[in-house]
Amino acid sequence: MDEMKWVIRDGWTMSRRSFKHILRNPDALFLSIGLPVVLMLMFVFVFGGAINTGTEYINYVVPGVIITCVGYASSMTAGSVAQDMVGGLFERFRSMPLRPSSLLVGHVIGSFVRNGIGAVIVLVVALLIGFEPNAEFWDWTGIIGYLSLFLLAISWLAVVFGLIAKSVESASAFTFFIMFLPYVSSAFVPTETMPKWLHSFAEHQPMTPLIETLRGFLTGTPIGNSAYLTLLWFGSLLILSIIMATIIFKRKKQE
Amino acid sequence: MNDAIISVKDLKKFYGSQKVLDGINFEVERGQIFALLGENGAGKTTTIRILSTLIRPDEGIAMIDGLDTSREANEVRKRISLTGQYATVDELLTGEENLQMMGHLNHLNRSTVKKRTATLLRQFDLLDAAKKQAKSYSGGMRRRLDIALGLLANPKVIFLDEPTTGLDPRSRLNMWTLIQELAKNGTTIFLTTQYLEEADQLADKIALIHNGKIVVEGTATELKKMIGEEKLVLQFQSPANLMKAHNLLDGQLNHASNSLILTAKDSTEDLRNTLNTLHEQDMMPIDIYFRKPTLEDVFMEITSHKQEGEVKYG
Incomplete structure (x- = not known):
């Protein structure tokens, strides 16, 4: 119990560090807050007119924009974990009387808070330009729950990639992958409009049920079994990532 | 009574079939400055990594303050600080924030963190740069901050892995003064270096490591007597x-x-x-x-003595 307390306290010290990093790193700040907003404006006002989704496009696209941005920003955690591994901070931690895992916990908490705020900002901008959700209290609870699960799963997966990566640059390959995944889902266009082979990929990849679930909560479209699928996908991804991160971390310690 | 704070017995480390440490022995007394002198790849960093609990030896024992570095690693960690070859300061944080973060991670209370931060900034001549991000620091300042970060926990032993490598001559002299001042406060200092001159200037005791073996051990005067x-x-x-x-x-x-x-x-x-x-x-x-004389001369001297079978040191 005492040990848990210190991991969380040290994790908090480390996440305060991540917040400072974000504020002092204008590129990352823009990417986690500016980019989502720009992306949404672009989809709504530039592409939106040409895409027929049967509803107001803004009501269709908001969940997709949130997921794309939040997922992308969480995946950047891979880079910062790799930086600490390569830069020697990790080594210093290991010669100190504390749990080095607090370093990872710090990165995840930092990513979670930062991107949670990012998601709220995207939502506020969406409301300003005409987004009309009809979510009730329990819908909002569901949105927060599923979004948190997604954020945590991607952040931990990013930690795994950060630990494996030999350099900060190679860690960013993961970021790239996560950024593109939502484009081949139901985030921006209905999957039926895609060619057949792509359509079946888009239907069965984890981003689609997640987005359908959020869309359902926000605007009342049918959710079906998407909620369970999301829970299954990202729940197991989260558990697997934590286990993998722990194993890789232990092995790194013995090098 | 033997007042050794570091004692190393028959330490061996292999990486695959490569023997990195081949049975090294030495002792460091409390409050001494000890220099492990050797060329690149001689086994200096491996020794320091074992002593600072980062890796375990394959054979032999390393003790710090009477504690085994592999079996009682956590207790050892409370007594040491390690400053590696590459400065591990957080570039985006200011010097002051770096120190505060380390203070919190050492589980000191708020007021102690504040007090120790202020003291260390003054002691390490970083007051003017305290509010500036570490990425704007010079190599020497970075190195000083790095060492200061290790001192928040009041360690008994400070490990410095090549503390002056890559520093310009003036920063090197400053670093020497700093190390001597640290030793005056009774802290034991274990440093590695490639420079004979540095070991000579700083250390009370020098051990020369070559191919994973300690070839000579003694005071600077004893070493000098041997090489002229x-x-x-x-x-x-x-x-x-x-x-x-x-x-x-x-x-x-x-x-x-x-x-x-x-x-x-x-x-x-x-x-x-x-x-x-x-x-x-x-x-x-x-x-x-x-x-x-250079490090090379020492090796030449030793190997020739060995061939003639008259080595009396080590």
Whole structure:
């Protein structure tokens, strides 16, 4: 119990560090807050007119924009974990009387808070330009729950990639992958409009049920079994990532 | 009573089939500055990594303050600080924030963190830069901050892995002063270096490591006695002349530059005698100069002694 307390306290010290990093790193700040907003404006006002989704496009696209941005920003955690591994901070931690895992916990908490705020900002901008959700209290609870699960799963997966990566640059390959995944889902266009082979990929990849679930909560479209699928996908991804991160971390310690 | 704070017995470490440490032994007394001197790849960093609990030895024991570094690693960690070869300061944080973060991670309370941060910033001459991000720091400042970060926990032993490598001459001198001041407060300092001069300037005790073995151990004076204060270098025109001179004078051969390296115990007297000996045989070197002994000379000296079976050190 005492040990848990210190991991969380040290994790908090480390996440305060991540917040400072974000504020002092204008590129990352823009990417986690500016980019989502720009992306949404672009989809709504530039592409939106040409895409027929049967509803107001803004009501269709908001969940997709949130997921794309939040997922992308969480995946950047891979880079910062790799930086600490390569830069020697990790080594210093290991010669100190504390749990080095607090370093990872710090990165995840930092990513979670930062991107949670990012998601709220995207939502506020969406409301300003005409987004009309009809979510009730329990819908909002569901949105927060599923979004948190997604954020945590991607952040931990990013930690795994950060630990494996030999350099900060190679860690960013993961970021790239996560950024593109939502484009081949139901985030921006209905999957039926895609060619057949792509359509079946888009239907069965984890981003689609997640987005359908959020869309359902926000605007009342049918959710079906998407909620369970999301829970299954990202729940197991989260558990697997934590286990993998722990194993890789232990092995790194013995090098 | 034996007052060794670090004691290392028959330490061995292999990486695959490569023997990195081949049974090293030494002891460091409380409050001493100990220098582990050696070339790149000699085993310095591996030794420091074992002592600072980062890796376990394959054989042998390393004890810090009576505690086993592999079995009681966590207790050892409370007593040490490690500053590696590459500064591990957080570039985006200011010097002050770096110190505060380390203070919190050492689980000191708020007011102690504040007090210790202020003291360390002053002690390490970083007050003016306290509010600036560490990425704007010079190499010397970075290194100082890095060492300061290790001191928040009041360690008994400070490990410094090549603390002056990559520093300009002035920062190097500053670092020497700083290390000496730290030792004055009673902290034991274990440092590694590639420079004989640095070990000589700083250390109470020096161990020379080569190919994973401690080849000589002793005070700087003892080491000096063995290798001589200065070297006299005589360069000859041809290899034939060089060999002829070697028969007359003994000394270390350097075939690449056709020169003979002699230990000059009393410079002028030695020079006269040497030149007289050569003159009698009608030989003259094309170049003659004195120079300070280097790490290479020490190795040459030791290996030649070993061949003659008269090594008394180590």
